[in-house]
Amino acid sequence: MIEVKGLVVKRGRRVVLDAFDCEIPRGSVTGLLGPSGSGKTTLMRAIVGVQVVAAGTVTVLGHPAGSAPLRRKIGYVTQAPSVYADLTVRENIRYFGSLYRISARTSDEALAAVGLETHADQLVSDLSGGQRSRASLACAIVSRPEVLVLDEPTVGQDPVLRDELWNHFRRLAADGATVLVSSHVMDEANRCDRLLLIRQGVLIADDTPAAVKQSAGTDDLDEAFLRLIRRQEVTA
Numbered sequence: 001m002i003e004v005k006g007l008v009v010k011r012g013r014r015v016v017l018d019a020f021d022c023e024i025p026r027g028s029v030t031g032l033l034g035p036s037g038s039g040k041t042t043l044m045r046a047i048v049g050v051q052v053v054a055a056g057t058v059t060v061l062g063h064p065a066g067s068a069p070l071r072r073k074i075g076y077v078t079q080a081p082s083v084y085a086d087l088t089v090r091e092n093i094r095y096f097g098s099l100y101r102i103s104a105r106t107s108d109e110a111l112a113a114v115g116l117e118t119h120a121d122q123l124v125s126d127l128s129g130g131q132r133s134r135a136s137l138a139c140a141i142v143s144r145p146e147v148l149v150l151d152e153p154t155v156g157q158d159p160v161l162r163d164e165l166w167n168h169f170r171r172l173a174a175d176g177a178t179v180l181v182s183s184h185v186m187d188e189a190n191r192c193d194r195l196l197l198i199r200q201g202v203l204i205a206d207d208t209p210a211a212v213k214q215s216a217g218t219d220d221l222d223e224a225f226l227r228l229i230r231r232q233e234v235t236a
């Protein structure tokens with residue numbers, strides 16, 4: 001589904017991803033974890049095809065990342081919400097839906113998926129930060145992309161909403177979508193099928209949450225990541 005081989009990305013003078021390899025299977029939720037500045041957003045940008053790369057290949061659904069056939073098949077939610085502040089939530093979602101020839105009625109289903117039905121007719125400029133993030137998420141899922149790349153989509157959401165959003169991600173994957181989600185929250189990491197742990201641009205774990213915990217010798221995912229990071233510091 002997504003195959004990254006020998007990826008090297010430089011940003012400024014810094015090598016942000018260094019000979020990075022990973023494979024992300026179809027119909028799964030994969031969590032992307034790592035310390036701040038480790039290269040998570042950069043990897044996501046390379047998968048979506050908006051990142052200049054110095055070497056290596058990124059293949060998505062059999063096509064080079066960023067190529068024309070993928071444009072309608074990938075949804076990307078950045079950390080900064082990308083919605084029109086002077087439109088209502090419903091207008092935003094219907095607008096993005098219309099770009100994919102999706103009817104207003106079908107577009108409105110995305111409102112429920114992110115729990116914004118009661119704010120449908122409110123201007124985005126009047127929403128709270130967490131609500132605005134959910135509006136942005138709704139605009140990305142309205143076209144039902146085959147690949148959904150989400151950069152910290154649950155930041156600023158309360159536990160009930162986070163739970164609902166994760167249930168929704170799981171449903172999308174069960175319907176065949178490939179979902180890549182970055183997060184700093186370990187209870188979310190536990191809900192992924194697979195985890196990619198990055199540190200300083202290098203992949204230090206690529207496994208199921210259970211296997212990551214087992215290889216670190218602890219039942220606690222927070223502790224497992226700390227141990228794997230320290231182990232890598234010793235060998236680096």
Ligand SMILES: Nc1ncnc2c1ncn2[C@@H]1O[C@H](COP(=O)(O)OP(=O)(O)OP(=O)(O)O)[C@@H](O)[C@H]1O
Nearest residue numbers: 011012014016034035036037038039040041042043
């Ligand atoms: N436009 C840029 N020019 C130069 N360096 C950049 C640029 N954008 C990011 N970087 C650097 O690239 C590295 C990786 O950044 P990236 O945003 O991928 O990290 P991240 O793992 O997503 O971090 P966070 O968890 O804080 O969002 C960081 O050291 C960052 O300072």
